[in-house]
Amino acid sequence: MDVVFPEPLRRAIRALSALPGLGEKSATRLVLYLLSHPERAEELAVALTDLPRIKLCRECGNFTEEDLCRFCRDPSRDPTVICVVEDPASLSVIESAGVFRGRYHVLHGLLSPRDGLGPEELRLPELLMRIRKNGVREILLGLSPTAAGEATAAYLVELLREFPVRVTRLACGLALGMEVRYADPLTLKRALLCRETVKSST
Ligand SMILES: [Zn+2]
Incomplete structure (x- = not known):
């Protein structure tokens, strides 16, 4: 169905549908939405243009715009x-x-x-x-x-x-709000092994 669209539209649909999790239908829907909301399209275009500035922190491998990420630059962090x-x-x-x-x-x-x-x-x-x-x-x-x-x-x-x-x-065990009777045996086993003291014997 995309043959009826002008080339720039088809190009945008092709580019989006090549992304993981987006089929041609969803890509078409997104592109048509952006077409009727040019300010969102502009915002998206600017955000995507800035993406190549992101690199990996040379110390920890986190995403950063600088050589070091903000956690590696923070002297208050141990x-x-x-x-x-x-x-x-x-x-x-x-x-x-x-x-x-x-x-x-x-x-x-x-x-x-x-x-x-x-x-x-x-x-x-x-x-x-x-x-x-x-x-x-x-x-x-x-x-x-x-x-x-x-x-x-x-x-x-x-x-x-x-x-x-x-x-x-990280401690593993029951999720907050979870009922013990619905816990699976593996989760429960870990929760038992990693049990925490809430009152010592003294
Ligand atoms: Zn870092």
Whole structure:
């Protein structure tokens, strides 16, 4: 049906439908919307033009416009505690919890032999260099409790064995608001193993 559209329209539809998760129908709907809202099209065009300015922080691998991201530039953040995350999106979510005051390290992936992602694809040499350079005391594994996340966590624990660092991970267990009777056995097992003390015996 796109043959009836002028070339610039068809080009915009082709470009959008080449993106993951967008078929030709949704792309057409978006382009027609933008056509009737030129101010939104303008805004989008400017935002996309600015995207190539984004690069990876040379220290932690987070997205940044400068050489160092804002967390690596912030002197009030503890450089001896590093939270290892899969990607910048995970970093952003952990940061928005507002309790972590250390630095981050973005792996840009997880170990996944099925997808051909081995240790050499992750930003591991950079992590080891930071540990040596900054006298890092703690590595917090901020990885998802998925098969790939668990495999990556296990690999990192082995890799860090020779370093004098404490390795911690995000606690896993029941989600807030979840009822115990509906929890799956694996979640419950982890919650039992990671149970926290709410009153000591004294
Ligand atoms: Zn950084």
